[in-house]
């Protein structure tokens with residue numbers, strides 16, 4: 387089989403779908419609703435910053451949409467994850483299991499807590515954390531009480547507590563959650579979900595980000611909806627939610643005029659002007675999702691007949707938001723990856739490889755890791771192709 391033409395075959399399909407444009411983004415935001423109206427209201431009211439009605443409204447809308455009990459809007463997804471990990475009890479010197487195949491923020495947030503990322507492999511069918519493989523690995527590295535057989539959630543090789551597991555729903559595709567939840571119970575490890583990429587994605591009809599003790603979302607400019615910059619913490623636990631709100635607003639004790647803070651808090655609260663944008667965006671999420679799923683269907687059909695490349699589809703337990711569409715090269719064609727990236731980007735169709743695996747980045751290269759064969763294979767085979775909602 388000769389695959390030499392694969393780059394041009396892919397480009398031809400992109401051109402068909404995007405009407406021969408020569409400037410197609412990987413993911414452009416879409417402002418077709420009440421954005422201008424709400425922003426103008428916000429400016430007219432002078433409440434553009436940390437006080438105003440849109441923050442509460444945005445949080446209520448997130449609660450309605452995701453089905454979690456509480457949502458706390460913050461300035462970005464990274465600080466949402468930082469605080470969520472801290473609220474989950476992650477302490478300096480702990481280890482936190484994160485996927486090696488993720489955006490750098492997942493591991494950075496662990497470092498912000500003074501903890502150590504411990505890298506886990508991916509499942510080929512979901513692109514997310516591989517529960518079966520992780521179970522075998524933890525069984526091998528975790529301490530057991532010799533007398534009782536009870537699990538002590540400590541890495542017996544490093545001596546450090548394994549405090550949390552952070553599944554990440556890669557490019558919007560839900561991780562297989564049931565076995566991961568079981569595993570967290572078995573090994574007494576807390577789950578915190580990095581759902582930064584998966585607003586609108588469901589696992590067995592339940593919203594991603596609502597399974598862990600806490601979950602987080604991102605509303606960065608390239609995510610499915612945007613607030614400019616922004617994020618949210620999701621939780622079903624009122625006590626954690628109240629603490630999140632308190633710690634994101636400088637840990638100030640409520641009082642009509644006194645400034646009294648009784649902990650080192652953060653200035654992580656989302657400004658009203660960003661929340662105004664978020665409300666307008668969230669109103670359009672159902673139609674954005676529909677259009678993104680249509681695009682994915684179109685890609686699936688068009689790429690079905692190109693040998694050496696396949697379009698990545700959701701599994702039967704998942705309903706994906708298809709945030710970034712994924713082409714997978716085969717072992718025979720992966721050597722043509724850079725050729726494909728060059729051909730498509732030069733023609734104005736933005737495409738990107740997967741992130742460099744986190745364990746390969748200099749600041750994480752000494753962190754513990756399990757066998758990462760699947761993540762390494764995916765790292766060579768993934769190409770993200772233009773994914774903006776088709777309008």
Ligand SMILES: *Cc1c(COP(=O)(O)O)cnc(C)c1O
Nearest residue numbers: 462463464489491492582604606
């Ligand atoms: C975007 C993203 C984040 C961080 O979100 P920001 O709002 O950009 O800080 C975290 N994790 C993953 C997997 C992401 O894709």
